[in-house]
Amino acid sequence: YVMVYAYSTFSGLSLTGSYSAGGGGGTTLTNGVPVTGLSASSGSWTPTYTLVVPSGASNLSFAISGGTGDADLYVRLGGAPSTTSYTCRPYLSGNSETCSWTAPTAGTYYVAVRAYSTFSGVTLTPNYTP
Secondary structure, X not given: OOOOOOOOOOOOOOOOOOOOOOXXXXXXXXXXXXXXXXXXXXXXXXXXEEEEEOOOOEEEEEEEEOOEEEEEEEEEEOOOOOOOOOOEOOOOOOOOXXXXXXXXXXXXXXXXXEEXXXXXXXXXXXXXXX
């Protein structure tokens, strides 16, 4: 939804919008391939990553590890995570956190890491058994 609010009378306004199918995406993760060197300043997020988990997959996990600071892992099925909307958020002190499911729902998982305090050198690893 878009709304234009006028503080005074106006005319000749033109408003153009666009939409890209599959929006809210991010950098695609590859099963078993770690993403290294993640960093973010306190209160900020890394880019959002996505992993498509096929029907019949098992033992899905997303793990962060290493580096310095305090990173928080957020995972959400079907859309980008936020501090109030997520499927999994371990919210532990430090940079060692894991979200895992033995029998995951098929679909697109969105993953981002938020800096509780500034962090750097963190590795994100996605894994599932096909």
